[in-house]
Amino acid sequence: DGGITQSPKYLFRKEGQNVTLSCEQNLNHDAMYWYRQDPGQGLRLIYYSQIVNDFQKGDIAEGYSVSREKKESFPLTVTSAQKNPTAFYLCASRFVNTGELFFGEGSRLTVL
């Protein structure tokens, strides 16, 4: 079935460690997005990419990095520079210049 797959669903990290969250889509979408969601709050944009090998910072990019080497994949690395990384991370994708976003099921990162 077509969709967006995020992994892992749950991740625990010690302070000072980098972690990478995976996002893969088989919808042939051009654009991919990473959002962060904190409890009781809306989604905040971390990074987005419209085409392969190109990406732009969102509102809260500090402490995060991404790559877009393949159309299907948009991994997010949470670096040790991110001061408060515990959150729910959501990946989304869509065709450029069309309407709706399709979301993965999310990855919950907890820093111990």
Next chain:
Amino acid sequence: SQQGEEDPQALSIQEGENATMNCSYKTSINNLQWYRQNSGRGLVHLILIRSNEREKHSGRLRVTLDTSKKSSSLLITASRAADTASYFCATETGNQFYFGTGTSLTVIP
């Protein structure tokens, strides 16, 4: 921040009643969308309304848009227990989406 805001933050109704939630935003938009999120899950797209539209229907959903007031409302008619979720509005400006803070809806059977 360009985040919108939903009102109310939380809403509790009886099954069969209608639920109305509102969204206000800050900038000019291409379109406004509503999404639903069940607890601990990803978001699911419900409906999109373009900036030149005033009202749109989809099944039990009715969305209105007032660009002069920078506001939108989502009406869910004849609510069901399965409608219990958080609902978010999202505005699209350029190629970026800005999400509101969400309304948590509880439908009591």
